[in-house]
Amino acid sequence: MIYRIDARIVAPVHDTEVTDRVEDAVRNLFPDVEFDHVDGEIVGETHSLERFSERLHEQEILDTARREFFKHADDEGFSFSLKKQAAFKGVINFAVGNPDELGDVAVTVTVHEPDVETYIDHVAPPTEDGTPVDFDS
Template sequence: MIYSVDVRIVAPVRDTEVTDRVADAVSNLFPNAELEHEAGQLVAETHTLDPFSDRLHEQEILDTARREFEKRKTEEGFSFALKKQAAFKGVVNFAVGNPDELGDIDVHVTVREPSVDEFIAHIAPPTEDGRPVDTDRRD
């Protein structure tokens, strides 16, 4: 199946932070993203979430990820927020509740092909007993 998505990642850079460390946090989870420095923030764009999906599988947090994606889903896509400090360590940790004082990494996904639901199932497939049901995709 062909996937057509635009992913926009925005990470605030506070005065007390080193910009390169924030860039590393984004790149750790989205290695294909092209980063640009803007006033007070980093903005990145990519057209794949496969490396991010790999992390979700490795950390065995597919159900959590799917719940987070569903919370802010629209007809055009979905969005979610990640903790910056965990991302710096290469770990996916969804930001829930109040934003971190350094700000969270906001991710906005626009899905053109296939449907939003099909794309969510691709990157965070439904599980049974903690294992992805879609065995064609991964182990």
């Protein structure tokens, strides 16, 4: 199956932070991201969430990811926020509740093909007893 998406990643950069380090934090989870610099933030775009999906599997947080994705999904795509501090360490930690002091990383995914639900199933498959369900077998 062909997956075609655009993901926009926005992270605030405070005066106390080094822009390159914030970029590194985002690249830890989205290695193919390309950045534009805007005053006070970095804005990146990528067309793949493969590494992000691998980390979700490694951290065994597929159910959490699915909840976050579907909570903020519509016919066009879905969005979620991540803790910037965790991203520095290459760890996915969804931001819920109050924003972090240094700001959260906001990700907006537009799904062009196939459809939003199918793409979410690809990135964070449903699980049964914590193990991804394989619909193909």
